[in-house]
Amino acid sequence: MNCYCGSQQTFKQCCELIIKGLNNAETPEQLMRSRYSAYAAKIPQYILDTYAAPTRKAQSLGDIAQWAKQTHWLKLTVLTSKNITISQFNSRTNAALPTVHFQALYFDKPHFCLIEEKSRFLVEHEQWRYLDGEIIQHHNLPTPKRNAPCLCLSGKKFKHCCALLDH
Numbered sequence: 360m361n362c363y364c365g366s367q368q369t370f371k372q373c374c375e376l377i378i379k380g381l382n383n384a385e386t387p388e389q390l391m392r393s394r395y396s397a398y399a400a401k402i403p404q405y406i407l408d409t410y411a412a413p414t415r416k417a418q419s420l421g422d423i424a425q426w427a428k429q430t431h432w433l434k435l436t437v438l439t440s441k442n443i444t445i446s447q448f449n450s451r452t453n454a455a456l457p458t459v460h461f462q463a464l465y466f467d468k469p470h471f472c473l474i475e476e477k478s479r480f481l482v483e484h485e486q487w488r489y490l491d492g493e494i495i496q497h498h499n500l501p502t503p504k505r506n507a508p509c510l511c512l513s514g515k516k517f518k519h520c521c522a523l524l525d526h
């Protein structure tokens with residue numbers, strides 16, 4: 360299976376290495392992808408740990424865990440991202456924070472939902488962290504007919520696919 364983040368590598372070769380701390384996220388996009396995969400794989404501690412300190416204070420592990428549990432993350436599309444490394448960030452002259460603009464599709468029974476966000480990242484203790492994001496759109500999509508192709512793009516009919524998810 361390809362990684363949840365949609366790369367051509369397996370989860371083990373891709374985001375799991377970052378989530379387990381074996382590799383560092385080298386760019387904001389890699390951190391964003393690993394956070395998405397942590398939602399998909401339901402690893403809330405990683406999501407909490409990768410918030411920047413000012414934002415992490417307002418988060419609770421319980422809320423993140425509940426949200427990860429009830430949602431099924433189906434597809435990530437990175438629209439634009441700035442591939443800046445930590446050392447480039449540390450020596451930058453422009454105060455603007457790097458962003459990653461993405462769309463994600465998830466299923467929160469009974470609805471498929473689309474979220475589009477421009478996320479901002481910064482470096483703390485030589486690690487990329489997620490600061491915050493501007494929501495561009497976030498809404499439910501029309502539920503497919505039972506015999507229609509599933510919106511998660513599995514190629515299966517909805518009734519044989521996400522309609523069967525238990526919550």
Ligand SMILES: [Zn+2]
Nearest residue numbers: 362364373374
């Ligand atoms: Zn990945």
Ligand SMILES: [Zn+2]
Nearest residue numbers: 509511520521
């Ligand atoms: Zn599906």
